[in-house]
Amino acid sequence: MTDQLQERTRRRLLHSLMNIEVITRSPSGKDQAAVYQEHTLIIMSEGQGWLKAEDRQYSLERGTGFLAEAGSLNRIQAGEQGLSWYRLEFGLIPAGPVKPGSGVEGNTECMLRPGYLDCRPFSQCALLLDSIWISFRRSEDIEWFAAQTRFQELMLLLMRTNAPVLRAKDDREAVEDSLRYMEEHCSEPLSVDQLAEIAGIGRARYTQIFKEITGRMPLEHLNGLRIERAQQQLLLTRDRLHEIALAAGYSNEYYFNRRFKSTVGVTPGQYRSLHQEGVRVFAPFLEDYLLALGITPVVQYCHAQWGRQEYLGLDQVPAFDISSGDWQGLSCYKPELIMLDDGFRRWQLGECSRVAPLFRLPFHQEDWRATLRSAAAVFGRTGRVQEVISEYEQQAQQARRLLRRSVNRQTAALLRISACGVTLYGSENLGYVSNVLYDDLGLARHPLVRQLTRGQKRVSLSPEELSGLTADHLFITFDRQEGEGRELLDTPLWRSLPAVRNSCVYEVDFMAWMNFGVLSHQRKIADVLKVMA
Secondary structure, three states, X not given: OOHHHHHHHHHXXXXXXXXXXXXXXXXXXXXXXEEOOOEEEEEEEEEEEEEEXXXXXXXXXXXXXXXXXXXXXXXXXXXXXXXXEEEEEXXXXXOOOOOOOOOOXXXXXXXXXXXXXXXXXXXXXXXXXXXXXXXXXXXXXXXXXXXXXXXXXXXXXXXXXXXXXXXXOOHHHHHHHHHHHHHHOOOOOOOHHHHHHHHOXXXXXXXXXXXXXXXXXXXXXXXXHHHHHHHHHHHHOOOOHHHHHHHHOOOOHHHHHHHHHHHHOOOHHHHHHHHOOOOOEEOOXXXXXXXXXXXXXOEEEEEOOOEEOHHHOOOOOOEEEXXXXXXXXXXXXXXXXXXXXXXXXXXXXXXXXXXXXXXXXXXXXXXXXXXXXXXXHHOOOHHHHHHHHHHHHHHHHHHHHHHHHHOOOOEEEEEEEEOOEEEEEOOOOOOOOHHHHHHHOOOEEOHHHHHHOOOOOEEEEOHHHHHOOOOOEEEEEEOHHHOOOHHHHHXXXXXXXXXXXXXXXXEOOHHHHOOOOHHHHHHHHHHHHHHHO
């Protein structure tokens, strides 16, 4: 079996909890020896002791554990204070249909490496273990399902804590890992001590590095994440304020209201009313979606080097340079709501909160349909979404038929050129153009595109790699922020490319092609048809 197939096989295996026990052993108790018939997870809850496995002895204490493979012999001995532990037996099952002869049927490889385990943060492990224990002992089917779900959460927590370390992480990387944990668990009770434990460094050092990275203290940042989640629920759902407070991590609605107003500047109820018809909105990088829904922003974003999104036709809408940091200048347009996407940190757009309440749209990667639905929910335009999607799909299908007759699976690629180098796009489901050019329009990837961009949104090309890009058609765009780098077009290397020799190179608009919106995708289709149909 190839390494690639083994990797797919591992991903297709799920952990199924078969039994859970709580075991206590006194100091005078005999060693407990057992041959485990299933994969067995042992997590210490109290006391101290030892575990012997394969002629090795491991010290056990609260917050440590051990994963024993099926069929292995292990002995556990309690220390002077006794020892208590959870024992969880589980099996491995395929996550989907198994093809005969695929090798999956007999694969029993666990995604968690057997042996000694660090069970940090133990407070989180303890909560999950207690919940699993209670649910698994109840007879209702839904409680069995709850136990299985929480067991998966426990395994995920242990996998992340005990992932193989290829190199030692420095303190900053460890804090960044804890930040990701905080983002995923912001609705749960979290303390600075617990976060420092996740990072594996002292509280004082942790707090210092955390503030260097985020500009905020840990609990201040945690509150910001909770408020951001509440903002999304306020505008994307009709849930009651009490339900939103609980989902965001606040047990007290009054406290939630107070923290929300101190952070956002208005009450949750006032914030929810911002989606009403006619709200004055500034939505940098998201104007494409607003226009598709029939909403015109009060001001559009521009960039000192990139310019405006001219393809949107917002000639009568004033522009604000996001690279200027002139928030006072932005306030002159009197926006009532500022909607941001996931790239707001790059441009310090969080500072816009000085001007108007912010709303961070949920991040949907390259899925423009999901982003469109979220934006529509904010402004009460959900009835328009399917119409927009249908119009795009009809345009794409018609274009695909035309191109099938004219290009006959000729290969195409997109290059972003600047003074810093040449960047290639084209990975499946990643980047600005892949889904449009190769999936919707049916153009063929050049083999080098498939090889170099696998799993990456974009990749920088060396001169040798560029010389091997023998695609039939090249779409190129120039990044003026880094310097256009047009001198490349006068080099022997560039002139040697087949697409250049055959006059099949097409310059396209940077702002339209370096975008995910439905209108930008429609512009890409129109550009392709203009030169290839």
